[in-house]
Amino acid sequence: ASIAPAFYLFVLFLISPERRFLKKDLLLFLPLLIQWSVQLIGGGVILVDESILMKNERLMVMIYDSIDLFILCYSILFVLLAFLKLKTYQQAQLENYAAIDKDSLDWLRKSVVGLFVIWGLFAGATLLEQFVIPPSLQLFYPLILGMSVFIYWIGYSTHRYDPGSKTLFSQKEGKQARQISN
Numbered sequence: 001a002s003i004a005p006a007f008y009l010f011v012l013f014l015i016s017p018e019r020r021f022l023k024k025d026l027l028l029f030l031p032l033l034i035q036w037s038v039q040l041i042g043g044g045v046i047l048v049d050e051s052i053l054m055k056n057e058r059l060m061v062m063i064y065d066s067i068d069l070f071i072l073c074y075s076i077l078f079v080l081l082a083f084l085k086l087k088t089y090q091q092a093q094l095e096n097y098a099a100i101d102k103d104s105l106d107w108l109r110k111s112v113v114g115l116f117v118i119w120g121l122f123a124g125a126t127l128l129e130q131f132v133i134p135p136s137l138q139l140f141y142p143l144i145l146g147m148s149v150f151i152y153w154i155g156y157s158t159h160r161y162d163p164g165s166k167t168l169f170s171q172k173e174g175k176q177a178r179q180i181s182n
Contacts, residue, residue, distance in 0.1 A: 002032045003147065004075035004082075007115060011082040011153070014108065015089040031074050035067050065130055072126055076119050083112045107157040114153070118146050 005028035013019055042060060090105060124140045133139075 004078035004115070004119065006110075007154075008082045010110070011085055013087065018145075022083040031071055034081055035071060039065060040065055044051065047162075068126055069130075072119070072123050076116070079112065079119055083116065086112060093172045107160075111150075111154055111157065114150055116151055118143065121146070159171075161179055173180065 009021070009025060009028070013021075036137050042064075086105070086108060090109075093105075121138075125143060129136065129139060
């Protein structure tokens with residue numbers, strides 16, 4: 001629940017280094033807080049009186065499944081938003097600069113696509129589990145491993161690409177003069 005909004009913020013901070021973390025950015029993690037709260041309440045009910053859970057097992061399963069689907073859609077939304085922000089940024093760079101170091105954004109584009117693929121596989125596994133096959137964590141183990149590899153890939157790529165060490169863009173000649181005269 002936290003990976004996609006955190007990645008979205010990562011993309012925003014990468015393409016806009018002057019941007020600062022705002023208190024309202026914490027709202028992006030509200031679904032995670034809701035998910036944890038529901039799990040804590042459910043766990044507390046089991047500790048207090050397991051018979052309550054047994055009587056309401058169907059309701060609890062429906063609540064957990066609904067939260068999982070919401071978190072999944074929420075995560076996919078933020079991956080799409082990260083992709084759109086990156087695409088808008090690249091378009092603006094193409095319009096304002098003569099040469100863009102393709103490698104500087106290529107790794108980020110690959111990362112967004114990779115995360116989208118992983119969340120798509122999570123969506124497929126979640127839908128399979130809820131509507132076709134009995135619940136099984138074994139279905140999710142490869143996806144969790146893939147998410148871990150993705151997180152390491154982001155760390156490695158960010159470390160490999162040091163934005164302070166390269167000049168990313170060279171401004172088009174006369175671009176500012178045309179902007180001022182218009």
